[in-house]
Amino acid sequence: MAKVTMAQALNTALRDALREDERVLVFGEDVGPLGGVFRITDGLTRDFGEQRCFDTPLAEAGIVGLAVGMAMGGFRPVVEMQFDAFAYPAFEQIASHVAKTRNRTRGRVSLPMVIRVPYAGGIGGVEHHCDSSEAYYAHTPGLKVVTPATAEDAYWLLRDAVGDPDPVVFLEPKRLYWSREDTDLRMRGALPFGRAAIRRAGRDATVVAYGPSVPVALAAADAAAEDGIELEVVDLRTLVPFDDETVTESVRRTGRCLVVQEAQGFAGVGAEIAARVQERCFHSLSAPVLRVTGFDIPYPPPKLEHAHLPGVDRILDAVDRLQFSDEPDTRHLVKGAVA
């Protein structure tokens, strides 16, 4: 076992993919000699050559559109969008072509390509550097959407994404790039692509989280345990495909559910999860499904992001509203409706 950062795990995954399949290409802005602004592609051009890992002109629609043509031409492009909010120029290519080409050709043309997007906040980025853009992609049929929370998952989910016959939007939580864990990347875990992981078992409530929110949820579970409340933490790993089975099984067991996401709450992935849990687990629920999210504001500046991001306290406040003492949630109480 060795200490590995998520950034190293991603770099190793790209190296192994480049080594094992000559159709794999890595390209984007600054991914060549510089190794990417987050150094995820560090050394790839040096070790695999300009033919396999190369810089492109600075144009995101161009990068993704080029990747579409190259995937049609038999390659397996892995492209990098430099930051979440810089990926928006590519959105037409992603929504109209990357996501739809298999369908538009009745299954005759598949686009095995990966769009890597460093996403979400917590790193003190200035404006346009910290959007949580996962809902745009998860809402688009035809895309698979992945977001790892551990170095081991970063490695294996990226390997799976590169090998997938369908296009994958691979969302890398920026603030976890430098988090270290003891892991042997050669040892594949038991969970297949598309399965959520139960990161901590607990009997009292299920906390569904993904990407950057998973360590926060685990910290909240530690704190709740001190008060005698055992939270089960589910790490989704892939938003699409969504693992209804693991989430549903957990909530039916615990009877309570919180969904945590960094993104603004309105029309977000957490809203979808809350709706699905409510539809499937209604008769097992002892309290409404609650969302713990960022606020419905443009992503705040570095000096204020701490006020926006859901932290341990916001999660614990929500735990308090899960009606363990059989008290109704006063936040949504209609005046005069309850005697």
Place this chain on the structure above:
Amino acid sequence: MSVKSLRQTVQGLLPSLSPVRFVAEDGTPVARRPADYTEPPVEALRKAWRRMVLGRRFDAQATALTKQGRLAVYPSSRGQEACQIGAVLALRPADWLFPTYRDSVALVTRDIDPVEVLTLLRGDWHCGYDPAATRVAPQCTPLATQVLHATGMAESLRRKGEDGVAMALVGDGATSEGDFHEALNFAAVFRAPVVFFVQNNKYAISVPLARQTAAPALAYKGIGYGVRSEQVDGNDLVAVLAVLSAAVEHARAGNGPVLVEAHTYRMDAHTNADDATRYREDDEVARWRAADPVDRLETYLRSRGALTDEDRAAAREEAEELAARVRAGMNADSVLDPLELFDHVYAEPTPQLREQRAQLAAELAETTQAQED
């Protein structure tokens, strides 16, 4: 770079000052032949003329079928036959074509089954033909997005050491889209073997060219990216075929991309749903009728003794057979299975899509049952 070599570089990228033309509107050869291009052999011109006759008949038939409700919509390319046929005949079978929704005649010329060509336009959800087998990408509805795909395909061909070329078709309106410019830039930087063929038919639905660009011609959009560019009389098949063949071979030889603008005219409205009288005058259309590409080539070939009454009769007969085939294909109701909508979203449907497929199947079964009761 010295001033002299810089001047040579710039001049090598710039288009001719006026569109390249071999045959005048009245079908006579122009007085001064284009020095930089070779007239295609007469047999190639005879073949192209026959294809133009077939293409025009196909287009008229598709328009008629739309009026009868057999197609959901049809964007006609009547008047653009020299471009549609010239583009395809400049390519080899191993080359790739990236067409738009207005390029059905090019696809028919590429020998794709005409019923397959019209699949999308008759109201189905997919492109109808096999892009890999035909080396023709799905007809693209979003503007200029496929120009980047053509560039990516060309780059793939180059990297694999194949000598194939990709050609992207776009209209004048699409040259305002960002993807068009990104594609030119990427192709030039990578020296990708791609030909960008702009059919400037003067209107983007209703918006005239003057509202689209202030450039002297769309062909001048190449130089800013270091892309060799040319402009051609888009209603002169001889010129279109000569210029596009040279462009394709330039790209094939590893010299990088080429931008070609063809000056042509969309004789019909944007689609059957459009009313062109709201934005252009009849006498403008009449002026372009005099520049008709099919008549022009026919007159030219006859004057050279390369086309006879028998040829004409044979082509007309073949065109009527094609039209009959299109009518028969389109008049047979296509059967669409709603459940197939779930089958090609991913290689393997997600559990959620399986559930939704079962839900729709149950709904359809209930509807069928209700109809039988």
